[in-house]
Amino acid sequence: MSSFTYDLLAEEGAARRGVILTPRGDIQTPAFMPVGTAGTVKALYTDQVKETGADIVLGNTYHLMLRPGAEEVAALGGLHSFMNWQGPILTDSGGFQVMSLSKLRKMSEEGVTFQSHIDGASYELSPERSIEIQCLLGADIQMVLDECTPFPATHDEASHSMKLSTRWAKRSKAAFLNQPHRKEGQALFGIVQGSVYEDLRKESAAALQDIGFDGYAVGGLAVGEGQEEMLRVLDFTAPLLPKDRPRYLMGVGTPDDLVEAVSRGVDMFDCVMPTRSGRHGQAFTRFGKVNLKNARHANDPRPLDEASSCPAARDYSRAYLHHLIKNGEILGMMLLSWSNIAYYQSLMADLRQAIEEGNLASFVARFKAEQAAGDIPAP
């Protein structure tokens, strides 16, 4: 098997249960992709990431092009070998981080020039260079360079921005087809833009499908518009996407965001939240968020979730986790990042099973009730 295909296995309402077949392994969807920004899912061994049930991880083109550099990673055998992860990897285009992290950006029709946030060195990123970098890294799923339209944007601004992204998408596809480093079975995803405007999302989705991609992402969400508005946009955007291709909601989100977006037909997600929050003492559990910094955990002998299959959630007391976080111990960040990724993966597994069994509606109701009830009280 050396091609990239998506099989839709089951549906419930708009929700989809599927599998993406890639030369590096299958991706069960709906899928959450842990973020391995600079070639590491922070504070986790790749073995652990795999054991939590993650089929695919994400790498950030922006970070990797600055350090150690795409050509350097290629010379070392590619990103999979570099970071010791043999499953599929998705890389973003670098565009989002150029906008959010770099200094002294200059946008043009050609692309963007910017200075590294690390050492001020100057770089260029064009649709063609982004694809070249992603192929050098060896990414199994690559993303077109786009402009992530800021929020809020007027209809005119959003239209202008979306049209630029569309022209870049076309150039990205051409560059992808011509890339000498590209391997059989690697895929390229387009990204629907258009901010909160239905007509623009429609125009973007249609134009991208004219170009033709292996999957379609929804971009420009989770950028400050709030959950309600995000879901409203998803309500009219998801149906614009072809049923026989995976759909990826970029940069999302909380467990509740995932449940809501899966219900609207999204197949793939990525977010730094479980690892970043974990490093800051915040746990995601069946019972909602638990802030381990809080002094109420100082003498609590109970684990985060005794029913969890993750040792981090099951085998350590809240008192110990509190102690580690309070003392800035690396093990605290390791355990909570692990526990959070495990919780996200178990949530996705539950969603997949619920859709297969036609039980999504009741699963969502139970999930909402458990999260609303909050953390289990001390005995």
Added chain:
Amino acid sequence: MSSFTYDLLAEEGAARRGVILTPRGDIQTPAFMPVGTAGTVKALYTDQVKETGADIVLGNTYHLMLRPGAEEVAALGGLHSFMNWQGPILTDSGGFQVMSLSKLRKMSEEGVTFQSHIDGASYELSPERSIEIQCLLGADIQMVLDECTPFPATHDEASHSMKLSTRWAKRSKAAFLNQPHRKEGQALFGIVQGSVYEDLRKESAAALQDIGFDGYAVGGLAVGEGQEEMLRVLDFTAPLLPKDRPRYLMGVGTPDDLVEAVSRGVDMFDCVMPTRSGRHGQAFTRFGKVNLKNARHANDPRPLDEASSCPAARDYSRAYLHHLIKNGEILGMMLLSWSNIAYYQSLMADLRQAIEEGNLASFVARFKAEQAAGDIPAP
């Protein structure tokens, strides 16, 4: 088996191969004890610590009495349960860190009062309170409170300090015998002081043996006197200790220190060096120290040591380790701490085997040659 015993299995010159039997498991000696300062061997899971071959870890009374507190750990089931380590634990008395970390110390015959370096709160530590804390923690091997004589010290200063430590050792033993929290099979070690003066070391060792302890530590070394002087002191101090009890050289050291001290009859060691250096990008290997921060590793595809049984040393390129350390990634600290502890444990295993086989002299020669030859050159 609920008692604490030491069996001497083999000797070569002054070097000893033995085993300490404790209710929580055997400790093969010579042994290196990873330091779990505040209830965690920094950046390692306890499973990993065990798998590297460590039979016992160390906990620091000073850190644990401040946070979370000895009574708090006891209420949570003791230190083993708290940190998820089921093997033996040795705790120090707290005295060394009071001297090196705390503020506003006041020493008296009774003990020491000090302010926490964390929040300035006031604490008292006496021989009796130190034992009480160590019993509350549930330590399998406990240390008497002593004054670690600073270096350099005049003969008068060292004598005065050693005599205070001897009086405290006597009180510690009485407190240990009377401790209601003490469990069968828990052991108490005395600590020989006397700085660099042979007559004082002799006086200290004799006085401690009069009191009677389950093991004997050599204190007041590795405090700035240099390796040559340390070994000179060991040369006349180790023979002062009973053959049927384990001997522990506190706070030592580099791999070369361990080899030299084992050759002089030391059985137990602890040191933060492998974990602390690991967090700062320094690896200990068969080929000597390797500083992963150095740019020469940036494109090196080779692992630290392809023959290592530790995945951290075997399965990741130096280029990747360099990248992680350069980017301040937690995984870099995790991998190098792991690799270093694994190297220390494999060195101890090699030393044990060499003594068993009567090959210590040739092992030491080979070790010195490998370390002197330095890191393997790039291919």
